[in-house]
Amino acid sequence: MTDRSTEPGDELTPGADETTLEAAPDGGVADAETVDQPVVNPTADEPDLDRGLIAAWAAKMITNPDRAYRASFYVATIFFLVTTLFPFYWLFVVAVTPRNNLSEVGVFIPAGFNPAAFIEVFTTLPFHRYVFNSFLIATIATVAVLLVGSLAGYVFGRLRFRGRNVMLLLVLVTSFFPPAAFFIPLNRLFNTNVDVLRPLLSAGSLYNTPYAIFIPLSAIFLPLSIFILMTFYSQIPDGLEDAARVEGTTRIGALFRVIVPLSAPGVATAGVLTFISVYNEYFFSSLMTDGRPGSWAPMLEGILRFQGEFEVLYNLMAAASIVAVLPVAILVVVAQEKIVSGLTTGAVKE
């Protein structure tokens, strides 16, 4: 086994260090296309040596390291797939197991089959209302972020003015701080009764309204969108904007009629990321309402509510989780390119 690998190594790579040894047949040959020839020859006399199955496999790996790398690539891919997807499968296993059999639930097979859990989720609690609340909050926040972020992204991406870098840094800094550092004053602010709001909101305070969640979340996820939009807007050629201005639109008109439509992929990216982030958020979502569906409590309160007073409804928790994860899962499948490009531009731009 070892002589097989050292033999070509001795001939071909005089200056080999410890790593070139195993790569010798591949590395010693100048043209990548001819790599196969020297590999075929040593393997031809393989049966003579009468190796065991594993030894033969190992020898093959050593004489042809590319093969070993490809094998490890497949092993890694399968490993990653299993580790990321298995928890979802197991969630499904728990969800379809009838409640009485839950202690016998296995790792791979459910103990019984009870798809009715997916209907029970909505009858035990108004879970659809919780999901609707989350959807509404995420949608409003996305629209607000895109609108405000478009203006700011346009300014940072296309205009030159004094204080630009300082202001950009200020935006960046806000995304560094933990939400906990903002929470106490905001909680106080949203709990104070403002008489002006009385006609609009029954209690006169923002607590237990969608505003209490989407206002902080819009601000917290605004910096990322500003960076994404800034990148996309700065890539539109100046000539297009000038042409629109000559044609007679206003400055704002040029932004929303030319720049934004031309940067549609960027806008979609920022929108998808904001929606997912707001939908997934935990801190403000769990603290800004009292948890009742009528108080605009988001989906997370619904899932936690299945830990009822008398009995923890594990199978319903699992079923509710699957129901609530579907929208984002679909969004990921549909918009994965956007997510990837958004996360990376957001980070590369710092």
Add this chain to the structure above:
Amino acid sequence: MSTDTRADEGGSLLARPLNWLETQSEEVYAYVLLTPAFALLALVAFYPLIETFRFSLLADAVASADPFGEFIGLGNYVDLLTADTNFTQQFISVTLTDSFPFVAFGAPFLQQAIFVTLAFAILSVLFETTIGFGQALVLDQDFYGRRWVRVSIIIPWAIPIVIQGMIFFLIFNPTIGFGTEFMQWLGVFGNNPLSSSTDSFLIVLVADIWKTTAFMALLILAGLQSIDRGLYDVAEVSGASPWQRFRYITLPLVAPALLVAMLFRTMDAMRIYGLIDATAGCETVPSLTCLVIIALQNSRRWATASAVAFLTAVVISGFVVVYLIALRNSEGGVA
């Protein structure tokens, strides 16, 4: 652009401000457009941050209607850091402190929280970077079905924190989950891992690695794909093994992207709250943000909570500064 004299067709309510905007210089226009963004940030970030700091300088007033007492300067911070307050005994049972092997016996709650937060941040970022690098190398290859592999690697990143918590809560639930049995078989966990600090810390760590590795993988992948493929051809021709190609081409060229990704993840990891709240609970694995919420809700110590919140911000800023310096040294700076 600044000498624009065109008049908007009047009539609408918007026409006047729009016309006014047309006559202003580019600089004024920039400031006007930035107003909504900065108004929002001021309301939600700048003003609360200053208020948090101001609150943290006041005394706790647990019994009165207004939760803040008189001005006591840095007293809250001094009490927190020296653990002079009975903050510790207030919400943490003695058994918990005993069974927590990482910190000294009877360590004050805040020190535990700082320790838990830092340990969590460092360990999770370390593991996520390593595994994320592996995922990025897989995603960087061209193979059939790559799109679907990428989708399934991203999906954990996109799921709500509460569901992530729920999954691991169920897996490590002693009656229904398989996780406890498995870990006991390995000899690591006790009977009820979700009520033991050490075991819960590991669960939270694994849950976080499961979810956020994808984020690291995507950022590293972006770095990988910006590498000039010609370099690999040159290396291959001159006889470099795949490992050498990785060591001398991939790693140095991907380092800046790697550092940026680690910076983002560290900041994020230090805010950990939701995952803990949804699995083990804040009393079992106290992170800094958990401490803020505990002080607020369990004992109505608003001023102490503010001090902890501001301290969290300071600790995170410290980390950010360290990273930025490292980044500047490594690649002549970004941005």
